[in-house]
Amino acid sequence: MTTQHRPIRSFVLRQGRVSNAQQRSFDTLMPAFGLTYSETTVDLTQAFGRTAPKILEIGFGMGEPTAHIAQHHPENDYLGVEVHMPGVGSLLKQIEELGLTNIRLIQHDAVEVLKNMIAPATLDGVHIFFPDPWHKKRHNKRRLIQADFVSLLCDRLKPGGYLHVATDWQDYAEQVLEVLNNEPNLINTADDYAPKPEYRPLTKFEQRGLRLGHGVWDLVFKRK
Numbered sequence: 474m475t476t477q478h479r480p481i482r483s484f485v486l487r488q489g490r491v492s493n494a495q496q497r498s499f500d501t502l503m504p505a506f507g508l509t510y511s512e513t514t515v516d517l518t519q520a521f522g523r524t525a526p527k528i529l530e531i532g533f534g535m536g537e538p539t540a541h542i543a544q545h546h547p548e549n550d551y552l553g554v555e556v557h558m559p560g561v562g563s564l565l566k567q568i569e570e571l572g573l574t575n576i577r578l579i580q581h582d583a584v585e586v587l588k589n590m591i592a593p594a595t596l597d598g599v600h601i602f603f604p605d606p607w608h609k610k611r612h613n614k615r616r617l618i619q620a621d622f623v624s625l626l627c628d629r630l631k632p633g634g635y636l637h638v639a640t641d642w643q644d645y646a647e648q649v650l651e652v653l654n655n656e657p658n659l660i661n662t663a664d665d666y667a668p669k670p671e672y673r674p675l676t677k678f679e680q681r682g683l684r685l686g687h688g689v690w691d692l693v694f695k696r697k
């Protein structure tokens with residue numbers, strides 16, 4: 474176990490302009506796989522056209538883990554929320570290439586989506602992989618995982634549903650652990666950090682980081 478603070482992936486994610494291919498995927502596939510943000514709750518059964526476990530992913534970035542997980546778990550439906558348009562285009566392209574039918578996307582702020590579009594007790598799981606670390610002390614308050622946000626997540630999770638957070642910043646991991654431990658509606662599935670669940674793929678950045686001795690922390694909690 475390492476105690477370094479260097480990020481493995483956070484700065485690797487390309488936050489650049491939308492490529493032509495991403496734009497094309499966005500234009501052609503968003504009508505089929507995208508949900509428009511609205512201030513009324515969405516019927517997820519209708520949106521996916523079937524009854525199946527519904528997993529929300531917040532901030533999927535370029536979407537490789539999302540596509541991988543959806544491909545290997547066709548029994549589940551995955552709702553991805555991301556603000557970054559090249560990422561949305563990139564995941565749509567993977568949906569097309571892999572022929573996936575169990576992903577829907579919303580390009581919007583996930584906090585507003587949770588508040589307004591997701592009905593209470595509807596989610597079977599929530600994935601938050603490598604949330605922006607906001608590593609400067611004065612920016613820590615911008616971090617997504619805070620007590621109010623976690624309480625909102627708990628309200629939207631079904632009893633028995635899970636929350637899975639992964640981060641490569643040790644001090645963020647410690648903060649997440651503290652916030653989740655303090656949420657009365659959650660119970661830790663491990664003593665503190667969890668082993669990486671089988672479904673979360675190791676990306677090449679993570680593999681490289683692990684080879685260099687950097688750490689990644691998974692936290693998996695269950696809704697009571």
Ligand SMILES: C[S@@+](CC[C@H](N)C(=O)[O-])C[C@H]1O[C@@H](n2cnc3c(N)ncnc32)[C@H](O)[C@@H]1O
Nearest residue numbers: 532533534554555556557582583602603604605
């Ligand atoms: C460090 S990246 C990680 C991306 C991806 N999960 C991964 O593992 O590669 C964090 C992502 O969260 C997205 N994000 C941050 N705040 C968000 C919010 N409030 N709603 C939706 N997406 C958000 C950012 O646009 C960014 O793509």
